[in-house]
Amino acid sequence: MSDRFDVVVVGAGPAGIFAARELVKSGLDVAVIDKGKPLGERLCPLKAGMTSSCAHCNPCGVLSGWGGAGAFSDGKLTLTPEFGGNLERYVGRERLCTLIEEVDAAYMRYGDDTPLYEPDPSFAAEVVKKGRGAGLQVIPAKIRHVGTDKSSFILRGFYDELEGKAAMFMETEVTGVVAEGGSVKGVTLGDGSFIAAQAVILAPGRVGAPWVERLAKDLGLPVDSIPVDVGLRLEMPAEWSEAITQQFYEVKVLFDAPTFDDKVRTFCMCPHGEVVTEYQSEWDVVTVNGHSYRDHKTDNTNFAILVSTEFTEPFRDPNGYGAHIARLANMLGGGALIQRLGDLKAGRRSTRSRIERGLTRPTLKDAEPGDISFALPYRHLKDILEMVNALDAIMPGIDGPHTLLYGVEVKFYSLRLSVNGDLQTPIRGLYAAGDGAGITRGLIQSSASGIVAARAITQAMKAKGLS
Numbered sequence: 001m002s003d004r005f006d007v008v009v010v011g012a013g014p015a016g017i018f019a020a021r022e023l024v025k026s027g028l029d030v031a032v033i034d035k036g037k038p039l040g041e042r043l044c045p046l047k048a049g050m051t052s053s054c055a056h057c058n059p060c061g062v063l064s065g066w067g068g069a070g071a072f073s074d075g076k077l078t079l080t081p082e083f084g085g086n087l088e089r090y091v092g093r094e095r096l097c098t099l100i101e102e103v104d105a106a107y108m109r110y111g112d113d114t115p116l117y118e119p120d121p122s123f124a125a126e127v128v129k130k131g132r133g134a135g136l137q138v139i140p141a142k143i144r145h146v147g148t149d150k151s152s153f154i155l156r157g158f159y160d161e162l163e164g165k166a167a168m169f170m171e172t173e174v175t176g177v178v179a180e181g182g183s184v185k186g187v188t189l190g191d192g193s194f195i196a197a198q199a200v201i202l203a204p205g206r207v208g209a210p211w212v213e214r215l216a217k218d219l220g221l222p223v224d225s226i227p228v229d230v231g232l233r234l235e236m237p238a239e240w241s242e243a244i245t246q247q248f249y250e251v252k253v254l255f256d257a258p259t260f261d262d263k264v265r266t267f268c269m270c271p272h273g274e275v276v277t278e279y280q281s282e283w284d285v286v287t288v289n290g291h292s293y294r295d296h297k298t299d300n301t302n303f304a305i306l307v308s309t310e311f312t313e314p315f316r317d318p319n320g321y322g323a324h325i326a327r328l329a330n331m332l333g334g335g336a337l338i339q340r341l342g343d344l345k346a347g348r349r350s351t352r353s354r355i356e357r358g359l360t361r362p363t364l365k366d367a368e369p370g371d372i373s374f375a376l377p378y379r380h381l382k383d384i385l386e387m388v389n390a391l392d393a394i395m396p397g398i399d400g401p402h403t404l405l406y407g408v409e410v411k412f413y414s415l416r417l418s419v420n421g422d423l424q425t426p427i428r429g430l431y432a433a434g435d436g437a438g439i440t441r442g443l444i445q446s447s448a449s450g451i452v453a454a455r456a457i458t459q460a461m462k463a464k465g466l467s
Contacts, residue, residue: 005031005167007457008187008197010174012036013068014443015203015434017158018103019450024165026458031195032166033187035173036065039155044072046277046366053366054335058281060207066170067155068205069278070443074270074292075146076250077114077444079104082139083252085440087449090421099448104144106447110157111146117249118142127244127251127394134393137254145249147294177202177215177430184429199429199457202417203450208436209412210282210319221425222418226438227263227308228318229411230325232372232384233288235302235404236360238272240397245271245301255390257383262307264387267409269303274363275406277336283323286335288364288406298363304409305387307380322410329375329408333368337375337408341388342401344372359402372407413438422456423449431457 007023009016012034023030036042042065045055063069078084081096088096108114119127124140131138146154162168173190177200186196204211216223244251250269257264273292280287290302311318329337339350340358349371355362373381392399416438423431423439433439433449440446 003194004196005029006197006461007031007199007201008033008195009201009203010187011068011203011205011208011434011436012066012168012170013203013205013434014070014447015205015440015450016201017067017162017450018106018447019201019203019433019454020162020166021106021158022451022454023458024162026461028458028461030166031169032162033169033172033174034065035059036170037061038170039066039071039152039159042066042071054277054279054286056279056281056284060279060281062276062278063205063207063280066159067151069207071151071155072148072291073151073443074268074273074290075148075151076268077104077107077144077146078442079142079144079444083141084442085445086416086438087440087445087452090419090423090439091452096448099451100444102451103444103447107144107146107154110154111150114144114146114150116142116144117247119247123247130393131253134390135255135258136390136394138394139252139254140248141252143249145294148291149293149295177219179219179427179430182428184427198461199431201450201453201457202430202432202437203434204436206411206413206435207280207282209415209438212417212432212436213319213415216415216417219427221427224416224418224438225311225316225318226413226416227310228322229306229308230322230376230380231304231306231409232376233275233290233302233304233406233409234388234398235275235300235362235406236398236402238299238301241271241301241395244394245269251394253391255387257386259382259386260379262309262379262383264305264307264383267304267306269301271301272297273300273302274298275302275367276364280323280326280412283326285323285326286330287326288336288409300360300363302363305384306409306411307383318415319412322412325375325377326408326410329372332374333370336364336367336406337370337372338362338364338367339370339372339405340401341399341403341405344405345401355404358404360404362404364406367406372405375407413441423453424456
């Protein structure tokens, strides 16, 4: 590896990839560094049938490597500024809308057969009306569904596009960032070596949020805590939501839970998909998520309900709090827990036989039947149950005994680095982008944030006569 580059991009997820694509256009010498494996070598032993339970790979092949967590995600491209992060607060709505169109076009360069979901206005209005009557805010949005199986094809296209133009170092860990005199100087690697750079983009993805948190402390960077997102993933027969998912694909719903007045939302709906596990090596916990494929359909639909909780001083460890809840669930089940909604309401744990008698056949076979109420705080559980009851107005049947609950789902992005409109931190030349820095929460805005940071660097380099 060369010991000097114009720009080092830390992370090969959407933000890092789109930043690199933009930087090489100006002829800059760019290195993309990621601790995970190349795309073709990424796999989950559990999914591949090599183990009967999560193998606790470090780093997790589902979360780390070329393409980031998006490589094995449901592959939803949300084409609206209302969802997917906080980028609007930095670049403004008009510019964000332009960036969304640009990013969408880039994805479609390699995935031009990706279907676009935009609900019929009259149908959407009826769903919104029904939801409002139950206290739900249903927000229609344009969504493309790439699919977990098709995402790798698009990401391979991006890799081939960058090959030979940027240096790409996989299975290489960045341990720190060096700054002197208020300016970035480069990064240090796990083998102790130093890579000099005039600019560094921190784009480690959601799995890198704890690393960003430690880095911020080391460098004295100001951060803002954002709400902790903790919840459960629900699974049900696909026909219960078929009318909505055929038009919306993913129905995005916000809810103010009446008992505690907490903000609750749906997240990552996977029609005809499957529930999967993810190993968060930083915290040594197993959490759940959902995938759905273009060419492989199950009989079930799954999605998460997340409770967003804001804490006040002196609390400063939202990621640690989420990991603690996940650890409780792992302690009870050795990994992911599963429970029938009917059993939870009856105050009893689920057993394998009770689940087998139910109408919903679980897609995550190694989830351990148990009692989720022993892991999730009462407040969170009450919020979720109240939202499930309200969702029955637009998805009849979901509040019945046969809905499956998997626990827990935690989103580790609970801090936001302080950056300016160019996404530059108070350290000159050090930029932050994507989910790991708390700037975004999804593929489209994460990709767009990479472009924002890269264009700012390019302009700065031009001003210095360096590109």
